[in-house]
Amino acid sequence: MQRLRSSLRWSRFPRSILYWSPLLFFSAHQFPIHTVLGRSMQPTLNPDESMLRSDIGLFCRLPIYGEDFRRGDIVAMRSPTNPHRMLIKRIIALPGDTVKALQPYPAAQVDIPEGHMWVEGDDPYHSYDSNHFGAVPLGLVESKLTGLLWPLERAGSVNRLHSSQRALERRRLRDNRLVKPIPSQKHSVRDSRDDISPRFIT
Template sequence: MAQSQGWVRRYFKAFCKGFFVAVPVAVTFLDRVACVARVEGASMQPSLNPGGSQSSDVVLLNHWKVRNFEVQRGDVVSLVSPKNPEQKIIKRVIALEGDIVKTMGHKNRYVKVPRGHIWVEGDHHGHSFDSNSFGPVSLGLLHAHATHILWPPERWQKLESVLPPERSPVQSEEDCLQGSP
């Protein structure tokens, strides 16, 4: 009887040591390095959730990549919603600070992205709550860079940082004046 209690005690002690080491390591990893998230909605179709409401892609979110706010045009990023801080949204970076972007439904036809901000849009225009609704987004709201689709298995792939050609930033302020009606 005493031997079985000793075995149980040793097992419990080893379990506790492992638990109290593993949990902080896992929490730190998920908070600072990477995590996974399910993408809901149609705003990023066809890149994400191409099957519509019957499927939800699960993506790998790399926190490490955005730790210094280093994003490029075309990157798919997760960010805190400027309108609801309890919600995270996933969008494509269209323009960086200093770029001039031709908007789609924003109150101004052209917007120069201010310092410390980015312009983000969903791939499914008209079905996306994005910078065309709320304007440029502070880099401080960046959460992670979406790098891979992990689920469903038939969609496993690396997410490419591709900027649709029609969404390239305007080259200069003169182009804005020439392009406006």
């Protein structure tokens, strides 16, 4: 009798997998988990100067469908110079903004055209970003950082990363580089995206 009950219990197991598989697939696809490599986003991400461990972030693809991009968002995006490479950068300026560029960009100021954004790393001296390749299409965004999963002492919502005194000072400096920000901070991404899963490089 016990053996019969056990076999019945196992016979229901595949059905449970089939029942929950759409939800599991949706979660894995819309909320990817990625390891952040490199130092371009220090001190926000990978603040360990020895680089012995890397942050693991929870990203979300839903904002790209809901047309929800804001200055200061940290996004995962395809490199405009190599579509097989992924970058993690911060959105500095959006369409209609005028931003003061940093070296080595050849112009002192840049007007961001419609459908584009200006992205940078938080460590400008170790970042390959818009100051090298200019404004990039919003359609290159793959997902937006929502929080950290690892290390545990820093785990939590992305808002926690932006609440320190150091983070607030950096935000003030970024805001001062916007010459002509437009009132609305919400912009759309209209193209479809394929699922790509290389390790992330910043």
